[in-house]
Amino acid sequence: MNAQKIVTTVAAIAAGFAANKLISLVWKGVTGHEPPTGDADDGEISLGELVVFAAVSGAVVAFARTFATRTTGKWMSRGEIKKA
Structure with missing residues (x-):
């Protein structure tokens, strides 16, 4: 494997995990x-709050993973890590 x-x-997994914790x-x-x-039992959350949280967390995690993937790819392509 490459x-x-x-x-x-x-890097993408770590960025997603860190972004989720930050959110x-x-x-x-x-x-x-x-x-x-x-959880279906969680009655204290409104539908609006759930939608806002889902949208914000999805966007932030997607951005973090994309940024980490692109940055790592550029870093690796410059040859800073020797290819096996």
Whole structure:
């Protein structure tokens, strides 16, 4: 398997995880409660709040993963890491 694909995939996963954690912290700071989890039993969340959280978190995670993938790809293509 190509080393660049492995490094790029790991970077995208790490960026998505970090973005998700950051969104959770910001959401809790802004709203004062935990972000929506998608549980059907969670009756304290309004539909509007759920939609806003889904849109914001999806956009931020997608941006973070795309940025990490592109940046890692450029970094690897410059030859800073020796190809196996």
